[in-house]
Amino acid sequence: MKPIHIKKEAFGPAMAKAMETYAVAGPVPDREDAKRRHLFRCLEKGETPDLEYTATQLSPKALLFPQAETMFRFKVPSGGKKAPFLEAESFKERPLAVVGIRPYDARAFDMLTLNFDSKDYKDPFFLKRCHQMVRVGLADTTLKDTNFSTACGTGPFDTTALDILLAKTEDAYIGTVITAKGKSFAAAAGFEAGSAEDTKALARMKQEAESRMRPGPDFSALADADTLDLHGEDHWARLAFSCINCGSCTFSCPTCWCFDIQDEVTGNDGVRLRLWDTCMTDLYSAHASGHNPRQERFKRFRNRFMHKLKYFPDKYGQGIMCVGCGRCIDNCPVGIDIRTIIGEMNAKAAGAAKAAGTAKTGGTDKATEAAS
Amino acid sequence: MTNPYHPYPVTIRDIRTETEDKSLKTFTFVFDSPEDESAFDFTCGQFAMLSVQGVGEIPIGIASSPTEKPEVKFTVFNTGKVTSHLHRMKAGDAMGIRGPLGNGFPMDRLAGKNILIIGGGFAFTTLRSFIESARQPENRHRFKNIDVVYGARTPGMLLYRDELAAWEKSGDINVHITVDATDDQDWPYHTGFVPAVTERCAPASDGNTLAIVCGPPIMIKFTRPVLRDLGYRDEDILMSLENRMKCGIGMCGRCNIGRELVCHDGPVFTLAELNGTPGEF
Structure with a gap:
């Protein structure tokens, strides 16, 4: 776990640099929404994930599991003639880094993986994207009242499903690099190393955020129930x-x-x-x-x-x-x-x-x- | 990673109308490539997706026996978008098959046992696959007595009529054919519903008999007490289910009965297993 410290004004240039190596997705205001609420999508050159967002109406699952996905192409057969089934081009996507994902949303990706990666069948679309994806999380410090993620075994600062965790402070994003994938991304983006102070601040913010959450529901009796x-x-x-x-x-x-x-x-x-x-x-x-x-x-x-x-x-x-x-x-x-x-x-x-x-x-x- | 949604290209070799109302046709397919044909390595009781480009896919039980390869057969009831399109297709037409899918009948468990097969209406297709396979000289010795109770509404609604007669004649299995009713004075078989004929003709279980039951829910409902009275335990009764499916590989979600996915954990379950589920089928 290596601390990082990115000044807010350095974040945009860092993302531009990362885009030289990665396709980047992140939260941005929805152009088609009158209220300009945020959604997760792949970003074009010049766009930067807006880490000042609070919440998205839809989860980021569409990045791994698009709402509509071509599984293959075909020609409609006519007059008894053979018509080929062709593969879809979605196999050729660039590795994607999702920047600004909430830690509990990243955890949900691992649950989806249980379904798409079974013993007998592998979903190539989901799994290829999932294996390539770098998850750069943003701790949730603007928690809604309806959030009960800690009760579900994850939480606003959960690092278990992330490659990098960032948290927003007044003038910087501080955080920690968790995996080798995260290390490569941090290098590609040129994230500056942080200090022991950042690590301490992160721990303090986590404690503060979790203590503000209302107690979640109790489902302790469900596991053993018939x-x-x-x-x-x-x-x-x-x-x-x-x-x-x-x-x-x-x-x-x-x-x-x-x-x-x-x-x-x-x-x-x-x-x-x-x-x-x-x-x-x-x-x-x-x-x-x-x-x-x-x-x-x-x-x-x-x-x-x-x-x-x-x-x-x-x-x-x-x-x-x-x-x-x-x-x-x-x-x-x-x-x-x-x-x-x-x-x-x-x-x-x-x-x-x-x-x-x-x-x-x-x-x-x-x-x-x-x-x- | 291979694409499990990608069908094998096939060609329709033959289409045979099975029933007097023309609602059921048996399609015989051949694979366009020999590699696909050998990759389609199935066991009795499995199903596959019949895939028509531009129309869609439907899960249908495999009606032919593995011993009949390289041909594969499916008997299809004309009911929905894809099946009605299929019923309009002709021999020589191209389409796709995806599979084989599902667990199939537990052949290891069935080996060495007496087998009682109970089928009603057009749910007889995968039962035909099993019977045709078990009858072959290389397989017949693997099973003890085989009894088949098969019923349809009328003589003209029975599937595989020629084969039923041939099976009966061969004497290597006991065939009990019945129809709900008929005007035919010379009808040589039973009349009456499947549960009643089962009660009259089926062997009692000595603990070494497995029953395979496929049919409409009403037939299954009234056959269950008959089997219980004949001494069949719930774990010795096998049933094949048909929930709505899309992917056939346990991913799209809709065929679930509790935690079980009919397409992947089934479609064949014992009655004892089904008793432990919420029964949403």
Whole structure:
């Protein structure tokens, strides 16, 4: 861990220098948004990541997993003639450095990787970008009330998924180089070495930021809870009552990866596209026969939370599929708060565990029934 | 890294209409390149994506046996965008196949056992793959008795009619064919629903019999108690599921039943395994 210290006025030139070696992405005001809210995108020559931003409505996952991606090209066959399937050109992208990513958003990339890098299948688009990518994080010192990232095992200064961590001070970005990839980027950008003072300041800022956060939800009882018990609870219809299945939560979520596959044709030229999808629509799981295992809205709602909080942890053994960024809370048009859902699920699970414990120690028949 | 979304180019060699209402056709494909053909190394019970450029992809169970390679067959019901397009295609047309996908039937577990196969309607396709494979002289000795209960609404809705007759004649498996109803006075087989015929004809389990059940949900629902009464344990009942799929390789998310992904962890599960899931199928 090597401290670095970049004067704010030196940051733009440093990025220009880095761009000689890397493609750079970062937060910039969205030109198409009337409110000029920030979003993450690949930057053109002359642009600099705006590290004075506070939050982005969408997570930076599109840098690894674009909203629409060509998986291959083809010619539409006609008259029985052969038509080739061709590879997409997205294999030839330059290594990308994402500068200004929040530490918990970077952590979400590692969760996505669990899905796209399985034992039997590798997603070449995602993985190639992911392996090449340099993650230059920006500590979150302007935390929203909805952020509960520390409760999710990451946080505003988490270094575990980053190559470099930067933090904003009055006149400089101070930080630390974490990996060899980060070292190469720091050299390419010409980041100046920092001092022991910077290291101390960084630790102080971390403590201060984390202490300002509200206590997060408790999901300690979920890991040991029975999946079918959690799924079968009678509170789901009530919890989902206001949900309009709009999908804002899934699109803005840094850890949601569901996708659809569609063909698009112009003349004789076609592309097979992978597109972000949402588990909130009925078409998502409707069979060709018309039967739908998740026909009722609350079942789609339940599947999303069960996936994040139970199926995913059970499948991978690496904790819940949520980094606590709070975007789904900020973006939900009907005010559904994942922290409330976690709280309700955990309370039910804790109640069932307690009842089971009582039963074991000679509780009433009623307690045994409740637990079974 | 290879692109797992990239189909193998294939050509339709033959199209056969299977049922009297013409809603089911069997497509026979050959691979355009010998390397692709050998790479498409499948086991019974697996499926593949049939891929038409500009139209889309659909997951369909492989109806042919590995012993029938280099040809591969798929029986397709005309129901949606891609299947209706397929039904309009002709022999000689070019398209793609991506796969094989899914786990398939557990051939090691099935070896040395009596096998009871129960199929209804057009869910019989991967069962045909297994039967055709198991019947081959080089494979038949690997299994003990094989019983097949297969039903359709009418005689004209049975798939693979010629083969069913040939299987029955050969005597190397016990075939119990049934239709819900028929006007045919000379109908030589059973009439009645699959669960009832199973009750009458299927062997009881001595603990050394595995059942493979594929059919519409209503058939499965009423077959389960019959199998229980015949002594089949839930871990000895295999079922093949069909949730909506896109990628077929466990990444796009939609086919999940709890933590299980039907495309990758399935499509074949034991009933005992399914009992442990939230049952969203």
